[in-house]
Amino acid sequence: MHRDYFAQYASFLSLTLSHFADAKPLEVHHANHVFNAIHSSMRQWGGSLNHNGMSFFLATVPANTQLYHGTWEPEAIQGMEWLAFEPEHARIFAQPWMRPPPPDDDYRTRHRERQSCEWPHVRGDRMTGRFDMRTSHERQQVLTSGDSKPNPNAGYLHTYTPKHDLRLLYVDGLSAAKTSNGTLDTQDMLLLNLTSSPGHMKGELARAYGMCNLTTSIWDGKIDGILRMEGGFEIILCEFEKHLKLADVMAVTSHRGQQGFLGGWSYLEAITSRYHGIGGDRVTLNYDSFISVFAYPDIDDLFDNDVHSDYDMPRLQNVEVSDLLRVRSDLTSMILRDDDRITRNWQAVADMVVARYSKPLHYLHTDKQIRLDEKALAEFLELLMSPFIDYTERNSTSEVRRCVAQVILVQTATSLAHRTIHEITDHICSTLFEALSAVCSDQEGTSNTSHDPAHAIEIIDNLYDYLQWTTWKDCGTCPDEQICYIPIWPMGTHEDHAQPRCRTEDEAQDRWGYWGPIP
Numbered sequence: 001m002h003r004d005y006f007a008q009y010a011s012f013l014s015l016t017l018s019h020f021a022d023a024k025p026l027e028v029h030h031a032n033h034v035f036n037a038i039h040s041s042m043r044q045w046g047g048s049l050n051h052n053g054m055s056f057f058l059a060t061v062p063a064n065t066q067l068y069h070g071t072w073e074p075e076a077i078q079g080m081e082w083l084a085f086e087p088e089h090a091r092i093f094a095q096p097w098m099r100p101p102p103p104d105d106d107y108r109t110r111h112r113e114r115q116s117c118e119w120p121h122v123r124g125d126r127m128t129g130r131f132d133m134r135t136s137h138e139r140q141q142v143l144t145s146g147d148s149k150p151n152p153n154a155g156y157l158h159t160y161t162p163k164h165d166l167r168l169l170y171v172d173g174l175s176a177a178k179t180s181n182g183t184l185d186t187q188d189m190l191l192l193n194l195t196s197s198p199g200h201m202k203g204e205l206a207r208a209y210g211m212c213n214l215t216t217s218i219w220d221g222k223i224d225g226i227l228r229m230e231g232g233f234e235i236i237l238c239e240f241e242k243h244l245k246l247a248d249v250m251a252v253t254s255h256r257g258q259q260g261f262l263g264g265w266s267y268l269e270a271i272t273s274r275y276h277g278i279g280g281d282r283v284t285l286n287y288d289s290f291i292s293v294f295a296y297p298d299i300d301d302l303f304d305n306d307v308h309s310d311y312d313m314p315r316l317q318n319v320e321v322s323d324l325l326r327v328r329s330d331l332t333s334m335i336l337r338d339d340d341r342i343t344r345n346w347q348a349v350a351d352m353v354v355a356r357y358s359k360p361l362h363y364l365h366t367d368k369q370i371r372l373d374e375k376a377l378a379e380f381l382e383l384l385m386s387p388f389i390d391y392t393e394r395n396s397t398s399e400v401r402r403c404v405a406q407v408i409l410v411q412t413a414t415s416l417a418h419r420t421i422h423e424i425t426d427h428i429c430s431t432l433f434e435a436l437s438a439v440c441s442d443q444e445g446t447s448n449t450s451h452d453p454a455h456a457i458e459i460i461d462n463l464y465d466y467l468q469w470t471t472w473k474d475c476g477t478c479p480d481e482q483i484c485y486i487p488i489w490p491m492g493t494h495e496d497h498a499q500p501r502c503r504t505e506d507e508a509q510d511r512w513g514y515w516g517p518i519p
Contacts, residue, residue, distance in 0.1 A: 026419060030294035030302075031427075032466050033314070034420045037292055039350040039469075041172055042283055045275035046470040047229050048488050049497065052182040052313045053173020054302070055292040056331055057285045059227050061166040065282050066247070067235065069158040070094035074150050074249050077158065077240040080212050085278060087157060088270035089232035092263045094155030094252040151251055159248040166243060168227040168235060169335070170285060176230035177489035178204060179515050181307050182315040186293070187211065187226075189316045190324050191331075212238035219335050231262065231271050231488045233278055262491070265505045272483045287346035288415045291331045295416055299323050309514075310498035311468065346417035352407050353425055358471045360384055361428075364457075365464040374453045378439040381456075385436055388429075396433060403429035424467070431463045478502035487514040 028034055037055040040046025047053065061067075067083040070093030084090040150156075177183040188194045188203070192210045208226075215223040215238055225237040237243060262268075293299060293316070301318035316324065360380075363370065370376050382389075388402040404425045411418060435456035464472075475484035485503040487496050492514040 028295055028416065028420045028423050029297040031420050031423045032468060033294040034292050034416065035350060035424045036468065036470070037172055037294065038287060038347055038417055038420065039354060041285055041347060042170070042233070042278050043274075043276055044229065044232070044271060044488070045474070045486070047173055048486055049470045049473060050313075051174035051177065051487075051489075052307065052315060053171060053175055053186060054294050054314050055172045055290060056186070056334075057170040057172065057287070057290045058335070059168040059170040059286075060284045061162060061168060061227075061235070061282060062284075063164050064161045067160050067162070067244070069160065070252070071156050071158065072096055072150075074156045074251075076246040076249075079240060080208060080236065080238050081240055082208075083160065083235040083237055085233045085282060086270045086274070087159075088263055088267045089234070091157055091252060092267065094157045096151070096153055096155050151253075154251040154253045157250045157252050158246065159250075160240070160244040161247050162243055163245055164243070166224045166235070166237070167222060168225050169223050170227040170283075172229075174229055174489060176228035176234055177515070179489055181515060182305065182313060182317075183489070185316040189319075190293075190328055193324075193328075208236045211236065218332050222335050227283070231267070231491075232274065233283075265508075268483055268505075268508060271488060275484070285347070286343050287417045288341075288343035289334055289337075290416065291327065291334055292416065293319075293327055295420075296323065296327065299327075308494070310494065344417075346415075346421060349408060349421055353421065353428070354469060354471055356407075357428055358469055361460065361464055361467070362472050364460050371457055374439060377453065377456065378436070381432060381436040381439065385432055396437075399433055400426065400429045403433070427466075428463065431459050435460055473500050475500055475502050481505070483508065485511070489515050 033054070036046065036050060037053070040050055041055075041057060042059075067085060068087050068090035069077060069081060069083055070090040071077070072095055082093075171186055173186075174183045175187065184203075184207070187207055191214065192207065211226050215221065215225070224239075224243055225235050227233065227235055293302065294314070299319055302314040302316070303312045305313070305315035305317050307313040307315060364377075364380070370380060385399070385403065388399050388406070390398070404422065407425050408418070408422050410422065414422070438450065438452045438456040438459075473486075478484050479502065482502040482504050484500055485496055485508055486492060486500045487494075491508075491511055493511050494514050496511060497514055
């Protein structure tokens with residue numbers, strides 16, 4: 001009796017495992033865009049090209065990470081302010097142009113309204129006015145370099161380190177760019193329930209204030225600030241004194257080599273050095289728990305909008321308010337249930353997919369010779385896919401399964417990141433094997449009897465257009481004194497977005513237009 005029971009159980013288990021081996025995760029809506037959000041997260045390159053982010057990630061910045069703040073005053077900051085990860089980024093704001101205003105509320109209001117209309121990064125503090133409404137005298141603290149009066153001809157670069165790990169909400173894309181092109185949609189229209197996005201500096205203070213209010217209200221103190229990107233990554237930290245230690249204050253004066261709009265050439269070089277990652281494990285994202293508007297199957301109007309670019313960009317202009325509230329509710333639930341478990345780095349898995357297939361797909365899509373040479377095309381595809389082919393017993397299902405499993409296995413309980421990467425990898429593998437079948441139909445053991453090289457090229461091109469990988473716009477290695485130039489607000493042209501190329505310091509000057517009127 002026991003033998004019969006165990007035999008039946010073993011048979012059932014075998015069938016169950018076989019079922020899960022062949023099963024596919026639930027389909028992901030806009031899987032290509034969700035995949036690209038994972039791949040480009042915390043990367044200046046992809047986040048700048050796909051500048052209208054639609055995803056939110058929980059982020060952690062480790063304790064003792066060096067962070068920078070540029071200002072006109074030497075005293076330690078209290079209240080809400082901005083932090084940069086790179087000193088070149090923060091130095092832009094280390095300017096002496098404005099001393100603290102007198103404690104007059106009407107004056108403060110007028111001052112803030114005037115300064116908030118200034119083009120950012122030209123001079124002065126981020127917004128000069130802060131949420132901390134105390135007078136300058138009330139905010140005085142001892143400098144690390146000693147008790148001295150501020151130098152009227154200097155700005156100040158502050159260095160801070162977190163007292164503990166910072167828990168942040170990362171808003172992807174070029175989410176700190178103050179544009180009317182959709183870069184602020186997820187903050188203004190989704191998080192803050194505004195009917196439209198102001199898209200300029202005048203709304204920046206209210207935007208930061210509103211998001212910090214969320215951290216202490218519906219997010220129950222589980223988020224310390226907002227992580228965004230412009231020309232460099234920044235943190236809107238809601239309470240400096242609670243989370244940070246002041247490590248250093250350095251006076252900054254203008255001198256030769258430090259001039260130029262937006263910090264000059266050294267700033268641009270600092271930006272490009274972070275194209276493919278912020279480095280140093282300074283930020284960790286939770287990829288097993290993130291929210292993407294792309295993944296909602298009943299939100300269909302993301303790409304019907306007014307953005308002018310060389311490919312379609314998403315916006316929230318035509319999304320129903322009820323849908324925005326639903327996404328916001330899901331985001332709040334994600335924040336409140338986070339339990340700090342160690343999760344898998346799904347971006348690293350996405351990197352494996354891109355590393356394996358980016359160059360072959362680009363070659364097949366762009367090289368005229370191989371596209372016209374049927375024999376060369378067949379040989380290339382067979383060499384690419386041969387690691388997954390058992391030539392003694394051809395089976396298309398097994399071949400695709402092996403190809404996908406090289407990167408990712410099917411699991412019964414899967415996160416959005418897992419399902420997305422599985423779907424994209426399956427799509428790539430299936431397409432390439434279908435293309436191979438179309439050019440090798442007379443090969444022994446091939447079950448497909450059709451022979452259609454044109455079809456092979458067509459489905460490869462469709463795959464290329466669908467994936468829309470940012471790696472295909474990379475300039476390659478630029479000479480030492482050049483950078484691969486792309487539009488990063490407020491700089492750049494439509495040509496720079498469509499066809500980035502290496503540029504010298506002189507060639508990078510006065511390139512405007514992608515983001516709207518010239519500043």
